Amino acid sequence: MYRYVEPLTDAPPDPYTPPGARQRVAALYQAHALGLVKLAKIMLGDQAAAEDIVQDAFLGLYRKWPSLEDQERALAYLRASVLNGCRTAYRGTTRRDRALRLAPVPEDMVSAEESALIGEANREVMAALRALPARQREAVVLRYYLDLSEDQAAQAMHVSRGTVKSATSRGRAALARMLKEDQ
Amino acid sequence: VSIDDRIRTAIGATAATVREIPPLALPDDLPGTAPLPARPRRRSRRAGLTRPGGRGPRGLGTWLIPLAAAAAVLAVAATLAALRDIPGTRPTPDGSPGPASTAAPTAAPLPAGPAVPRYGVTLSVEGRVPIRNAIVVDARTGKHLGVFAPPANATFAGLAAAQDDKTFILDAMTFWDPPRTGPPSHIWYLLRLAPGSAHPARLTRIPIAGSFSAAEIVGLAISPDERTLAILFQPDVIDVSVKTPPGPITLRTYSLATGKALRTWTEPVPSSAAGTTLDSDNTDSLTWLADGRTLAFTYPSFAARQTVRTLDTASPGANLVADSRPAFQVPAGRACGSLLMTPDGQTVICGTSTGAGGGCAKGQPEFDAYSVATGQLDRVLYRHQGSCALGSATVEWAGTGSLAIGLVETFKSVSISVPAKDANVVGVVTPGELTLLHVSLTGDDYGPGTVAF
Numbered sequence: 315m316y317r318y319v320e321p322l323t324d325a326p327p328d329p330y331t332p333p334g335a336r337q338r339v340a341a342l343y344q345a346h347a348l349g350l351v352k353l354a355k356i357m358l359g360d361q362a363a364a365e366d367i368v369q370d371a372f373l374g375l376y377r378k379w380p381s382l383e384d385q386e387r388a389l390a391y392l393r394a395s396v397l398n399g400c401r402t403a404y405r406g407t408t409r410r411d412r413a414l415r416l417a418p419v420p421e422d423m424v425s426a427e428e429s430a431l432i433g434e435a436n437r438e439v440m441a442a443l444r445a446l447p448a449r450q451r452e453a454v455v456l457r458y459y460l461d462l463s464e465d466q467a468a469q470a471m472h473v474s475r476g477t478v479k480s481a482t483s484r485g486r487a488a489l490a491r492m493l494k495e496d497q
Numbered sequence: 498v499s500i501d502d503r504i505r506t507a508i509g510a511t512a513a514t515v516r517e518i519p520p521l522a523l524p525d526d527l528p529g530t531a532p533l534p535a536r537p538r539r540r541s542r543r544a545g546l547t548r549p550g551g552r553g554p555r556g557l558g559t560w561l562i563p564l565a566a567a568a569a570v571l572a573v574a575a576t577l578a579a580l581r582d583i584p585g586t587r588p589t590p591d592g593s594p595g596p597a598s599t600a601a602p603t604a605a606p607l608p609a610g611p612a613v614p615r616y617g618v619t620l621s622v623e624g625r626v627p628i629r630n631a632i633v634v635d636a637r638t639g640k641h642l643g644v645f646a647p648p649a650n651a652t653f654a655g656l657a658a659a660q661d662d663k664t665f666i667l668d669a670m671t672f673w674d675p676p677r678t679g680p681p682s683h684i685w686y687l688l689r690l691a692p693g694s695a696h697p698a699r700l701t702r703i704p705i706a707g708s709f710s711a712a713e714i715v716g717l718a719i720s721p722d723e724r725t726l727a728i729l730f731q732p733d734v735i736d737v738s739v740k741t742p743p744g745p746i747t748l749r750t751y752s753l754a755t756g757k758a759l760r761t762w763t764e765p766v767p768s769s770a771a772g773t774t775l776d777s778d779n780t781d782s783l784t785w786l787a788d789g790r791t792l793a794f795t796y797p798s799f800a801a802r803q804t805v806r807t808l809d810t811a812s813p814g815a816n817l818v819a820d821s822r823p824a825f826q827v828p829a830g831r832a833c834g835s836l837l838m839t840p841d842g843q844t845v846i847c848g849t850s851t852g853a854g855g856g857c858a859k860g861q862p863e864f865d866a867y868s869v870a871t872g873q874l875d876r877v878l879y880r881h882q883g884s885c886a887l888g889s890a891t892v893e894w895a896g897t898g899s900l901a902i903g904l905v906e907t908f909k910s911v912s913i914s915v916p917a918k919d920a921n922v923v924g925v926v927t928p929g930e931l932t933l934l935h936v937s938l939t940g941d942d943y944g945p946g947t948v949a950f
Contacts, residue, residue, distance in 0.1 A: 336523055343521040352512040359511075365518055376523055439507035458501070459508045490500045 367399035450485030639935030643698030655778020716783025779946030
């Protein structure tokens with residue numbers, strides 16, 4: 315069952331980015347970056363971090379462009395990359411940190427304009443959403459916000475369709491419990 | 498308003514707050530040789546929300562490896578310089594007891610006196626999949642005695658060490674992929690080290706009785722005589738059914754020889770499982786004290802001011818709360834990102850994190866020693882020096898007195914881009930010193946229960 319393995323290393327860098335990649339990636343940025351920043355902000359609640367994650371996703375796409383097997387699927391790659399970036403950002407926080415996040419966000423952390431735009435009730439929902447386990451949170455956001463199909467969400471999350479289905483269901487139920495609503 | 502409507506409305510309102518974003522910044526040079534794009538980065542308004550990991554997003558890590566490696570070398574050098582520059586008895590801003598002396602550089606010999614474990618196991622992320630291998634390391638030389646991959650469809654999720662420094666328990670948790678598989682289960686292994694032999698590290702599966710299906714493990718500890726394993730867990734958290742409420746936090750002891758359950762204590766009212774995730778296995782700081790009969794753990798799990806309770810496993814009773822007693826509570830106004838009670842039960846070692854906003858300027862990550870007898874801060878053992886946007890000190894092992902092994906992570910930026918992590922050092926904490934060990938950690942998320950000595 316076990317194998318003795320040597321520490322792994324990352325693959326060497328892609329050697330070459332062909333002409334045209336910059337324009338193609340820039341066009342994709344123009345078309346999709348805003349939506350992806352929104353997605354990351356929903357996941358993390360922090361626009362600066364969301365912007366960084368999306369920038370990095372596009373940089374990754376640019377570097378990977380020659381080796382992408384299907385460049386028409388770049389958006390799926392970007393979506394998965396953004397989710398992965400959010401996961402990485404989120405994973406470093408502790409269980410207790412996440413629990414404490416259920417507490418209302420201090421007023422001085424949110425601009426008055428943003429506070430007014432979101433509203434207290436919605437902030438409560440978002441705090442609960444961000445307290446969900448990563449997989450449930452991703453499934454809920456992809457299904458409720460992007461209206462992705464189970465297959466599309468599974469592709470973005472790198473999980474099976476069944477996992478998307480169960481994670482969405484469990485995430486929704488957990489939110490209902492946290493928000494003390496009837497399902 | 499239905500829950501579905503509430504979710505959609507809240508998500509939509511949050512998305513609507515994003516109206517404009519900065520332009521794309523791509524490097525001009527060829528990949529592999531390009532510098533990082535000189536893109537202005539904004540600081541997060543909620544620092545604690547976006548602590549970056551050690552690795553970059555998929556696709557970016559490859560070409561940045563040389564840069565990251567160089568940055569890591571510089572970061573270690575900078576850390577060492579910072580360690581040397583720590584003022585010896587400078588009082589802390591809040592007037593609390595300061596470090597006793599300056600910190601030591603990497604090459605310094607390990608402290609004399611009470612034994613410091615030589616061998617450790619870390620759960621490191623390898624490659625780009627969320628699978629954690631178990632790496633056995635000689636902390637004095639950095640040599641790997643063995644690297645174990647988890648079984649198929651599973652990852653190592655936690656571990657604990659016995660006091661002999663050569664026995665470890667490992668928890669492998671299966672991935673859940675319904676409907677093909679049931680909810681995640683736990684597979685337990687005993688790791689025994691025999692340095693210098695033909696098989697310096699040997700892993701054996703052990704039959705721990707009972708099901709941990711859908712449970713979240715929050716504490717692991719091996720008794721000083723290595724005969725008993727204590728597991729703190731909450732069943733039905735990783736939901737089998739959306740209708741299943743979380744079960745009660747449960748402490749159970751097992752015979753390591755047979756795997757048979759020995760004693761069980763449960764909380765009278767199940768804690769809310771809101772916010773639980775698949776974290777490291779000792780988030781609740783389970784520790785077996787040197788008397789061989791007392792277990793210490795934090796309870797309740799989600800309290801902002803953690804309370805360490807102690808439970809006499811030799812006394813009758815099965816109520817986790819009524820049959821244990823609060824031994825220590827973190828004083829008001831202070832916080833521990835992680836903590837462990839020392840085996841003598843006299844001290845609680847606490848690792849702190851920078852607060853939200855302000856980074857190191859508003860409070861350096863540090864290791865504190867609290868007196869259990871008085872409940873007060875006894876001394877600041879070690880305080881990181883230098884600037885950081887985020888930082889945390891995690892207690893990974895606590896020994897007699899105030900000896901500890903800790904991990905200090907600092908980040909230059911709260912942004913996610915590589916190389917965000919500034920320092921990631923494991924060292925022996927003694928008053929005023931952090932003596933670096935030869936333990937390199939890859940990946941991130943090294944909470945209590947993912948590094949053991």
